[in-house]
Amino acid sequence: MRIRPVKIDTYRENIVFLRKDCDLCRAQGFAALSKVEVASNGRSLVAVLHVTDEPFLAKGEVGLCEYAFQQLGVPAGAEARVRHLDPVRSVDLVRKKLHGEVLDQEAYRRIIRDIVENRYSKVELTAFVIGCAQGFMDREEIFYLSRAMVEQGQRLDWGQEMVVDKHCIGGIPGNRTTMVVVPIVAAYGLTIPKTSSRSITSPAGTADTMEVLANVDLTLEDLRRIVKAEGGCLAWGGSFALSPADDIIIAVERPLNIDAVGQMIASILSKKQAAGSTHVLIDIPVGPTAKVTTMAHATALKKLFEYVGEKMGMTVEVVATDGRQPVGRGIGPVLEVRDVMAVLSNAPDAPADLREKCLDLAGRILDFAPALRGGHGRRIAERILHSGEAFEKMRRIVEAQGARAPREPGPITREALASSTGTVLAIDNHELAACAKLAGAPVDQGAGLDLLKKVGDRVLSGEPLFRIHAEETADMGFAWDYWTRHPEMVEIG
Amino acid sequence: MRIRPVKIDTYRENIVFLRKDCDLCRAQGFAALSKVEVASNGRSLVAVLHVTDEPFLAKGEVGLCEYAFQQLGVPAGAEARVRHLDPVRSVDLVRKKLHGEVLDQEAYRRIIRDIVENRYSKVELTAFVIGCAQGFMDREEIFYLSRAMVEQGQRLDWGQEMVVDKHCIGGIPGNRTTMVVVPIVAAYGLTIPKTSSRSITSPAGTADTMEVLANVDLTLEDLRRIVKAEGGCLAWGGSFALSPADDIIIAVERPLNIDAVGQMIASILSKKQAAGSTHVLIDIPVGPTAKVTTMAHATALKKLFEYVGEKMGMTVEVVATDGRQPVGRGIGPVLEVRDVMAVLSNAPDAPADLREKCLDLAGRILDFAPALRGGHGRRIAERILHSGEAFEKMRRIVEAQGARAPREPGPITREALASSTGTVLAIDNHELAACAKLAGAPVDQGAGLDLLKKVGDRVLSGEPLFRIHAEETADMGFAWDYWTRHPEMVEIG
Secondary structure (H helix, E strand, C coil), rough: CCCECCCCCCCCCCCEEEEECCCHHHHHCCCCCEEEEEEEEEEEEEEEEEEEEECCCCCCEEEEEEEHHHHHCCCCCCCCCEECCCCCCCEEEEEEEHCCCCCCCHHHHHHHHHHHHHHHHCCHHHHHHHHHCCCCCCCCHHHHHHHHHHHHHHCCCCCCCCCCCECCCCCCCCCCHHHHHHHHHHHHCCCCCCCECCCCCCCHHCCCHHHEECCCCHHHHHHHHHHHCCCCCEEHHHHHHCHHHHHHHHHHHHHHCCCCCCHHHHHHHHHHHHHHCCEEEEEEEEEECCEECCCHHHHHHHHHHHHHHHCCCEEEEEEEECCCCCCEECCCCHHHHHHHHHHHHCCCCCCHHHHHHHHHHHHHHHCCCCCCCCHHHHHHHHHHCCCCCCHHHHHHHHHHCCCCCCCCCCCCEEEEEECEEEEEEEEHHHHHHHHHCCCCCCCCCEEEEEEECCCEECCCCCCCEEEEEEEEEEHHHHHHHHHHCHHHHHEEC | CEEEEEECCCCCCCCCECCCCCCCHCCCCCCCEEEEEEEEECCCCCEEEECCEEEEEEECEEEEEHHHHHHHHCCCCCCCCEEEEECCCCCHHHCCCCCCCCCCCHHHHHHHHHHHHCCHHHHHHHHHHHCCCCCEEEECHHHHHHHHHHCCCCCCCCCCCCEEEEEEECCCCCCCCCHHHHHHHHHHCCCEEEEECCCCCCCCCCCHHHHHHHHHCHHHHHHHHHHHHEEEEEEEHHHHHHHHHHHHHHHHHHCCCCHHHHHHHHHHHHHHHHCCCCEEEEEEEEECCCCEEEEHHHHHHHHHHHHHHCCCEEEEEEEEEEEECCCCCCCCCHHHHHHHHHHHHCCCCHHHHHHHHHHEEEEEHHHCCCCCCCCCCCHHHHHHHHCCHHHHHHHHHHHHHCCCCCCCCCCCEEECCCCCCCCEEEEEEHHHHHHHCCCCCCCCCCCEEEEEECCCCCCCCCEEEEEEEEEHHHHHHHHHHHHHHHHHHHHEE
């Protein structure tokens, strides 16, 4: 058969299309949703079959969705062979896991290998993620899973004894500390080749926010050159295949939204090790609408991170931080860049909470440096920020990655007003994030929310609580509608 | 937007297609794999979004896959509105179930209602099925689930005090007892409106096999008329929406292939109650390659069936049967029809194991009749079979449903030979089924296997063990190849 790319975006699911009347469907009893293997030019992939009568396929053609076409990497029109996939044997191990068995290193290797080869369907991936959910996976297994994930991806080597990194488990809008921490740490002289993700369900990821200022889609050669020259970078991690298993698992994990602790730890630590990091600081925000709601849970997580990190041969430090509300004022790429640059340039109106958190985290990372006396890191971080060295380092990183034209916040604005007088008691991270997304973030870089009041602030009835920015009138309508239906997102009492 | 049917078969998944450049994708940030609600002419459905650049969609069109188009039931070109779906709240209950909580009747109602309305994605359905898997669901919950499933479907009423039925939990190739039991029981005078499924993963379901002889895709009026006249029928149950939730869940449950006992019991008993049955016999084959491998497991299942059945107000009897090997000789629709008709016509070469099993099961069902002394059923069943009354009843049912032209077994044949002399020690149900499917069953009605030796038979090296029948040369190749790679499917020692 001949390969025909079909422009359908299936979000990381390999789908192939065959005509209902093709010989293969008839002779081999291929049925919709079967798993099939497509082989061409010595390459192959596993895909889910959709059977079609649409005229977009000619006789003798096999259609590949965009993702599958990219994965296979052969030209349109290439000869291909399609065949039934043998049952994936490692799925038996997933069933064992679901029945409460403890799996060994080899089992995790086999599962992760099959996942990376796209042999797992969404249903099987879901079963794996649930099998790895809290309570079912012991700490040794988390280590096995982490190691298997590292083995199955690309691994970067910086030729240095110490490579530092940071990671936040997420969930707090506006929490853009990385863009301040990296320039401070790099200005001190440590190596911090930071790769970040784009938003999947949040109003902005670090890669989305950095992209307002500079190109983040770097080649490996760019990355090496910039880190060599500047000690740090702020790149999108997606193109380096550091943990290809994780990139696949995430497609079912996010919508599932269950507490898969082992999976999360393995995902984070495997990516850090694959990125060549030796010393890693993990930020766990704690608060009623954060991912982690109690200090007891944060402590349990911390111990797991430390245990698995040590077995992997990394130094992992974990800090629990204040996750009761967004950090800084802006939520959305352009608005967050504004906060970050205010902190880096020591602007008097820079959000104090963002600045303090960045200094704390940068200080903890600097404390990894053997030359520093324990606990001196925070003071050094302050010195580097105040002296303008961090700002200058950020300027150089932006220039090295390729600076972009400045962007303004979305021009369509509307203010959400307090309906009573009192004190702001709580702010709901989830609802603020949802509202900012409806306003257009992160796709529209200027869209989002600007928080004008934070927890503890006094507010008068009729005073603005936050300002919505949008780039399209329709989006402002969606965000405004959400706010009017969820006035509890800022609680006043 | 205007509705455009897109001829893509997604096997019971609602998929809608929007152009990448449509206003909705741009303004509302619709992304691939989002869940959306499509509303038109006062009807609506929930679907997964695929974003496309293919020219099969014009501007202003929303594409619906075949399944979604049928579900929505409005004409092509109808005006439709597409919007983001609010999060499905009952998924929180599924998460609770996954974390080990016991759910109440109202929780199961909400979950099943959302599933029937197609609000669950494949990932969420998988989470539900795993949550219901063995060890997580108590017997009260199985009852709640069963009742919720009955409430959400169509329910048949035969206006009779006693309506009998039988069901086998499956897994044994060739086990076509229903086609003998129904005519015996109906000939006695009990009402047995049997609806069966088509094969999903097996080489033949009862509906596939009956379809060789007669039309099985009956309207509800046909069904009523035939049952009134003959006391029984052998119809395909798929068109009566007896348990629409089950029809949806099965799409993830089959590929998952985990031991979801609660789900299985609820699925079976809810369908029986919806079909109007009052007395049900459940057949649980036990054997090393059957679904149930130990008598202890069969007994546990039996107790659960009885408990839940009683709470639902049905009389449920459970028998454990010999599941060590296929029943009868033929595997595949035409070959199984040959065995069934041999038993019904009292042919001297009819497979004895199939005949005995059918008489046992029919006897147990006849024992439900209040007029019969306990334990006399089996003798009555024998009398009805031997007298030719059962054969005559089958002839009348076939005629009432619409008889079909006789079919011959697949003309391309090849015999699998014993590689050593000895006794047949074991036959692998799974592997025989896989081989029969590769030969083309059930799509090619004449394809399948004809077992020439059974467990306990003496066999000489070079003697045929079974004959493969196919209708296409390519299929014979696939089945033969499978046999050569799995010679252990018939163990000789």
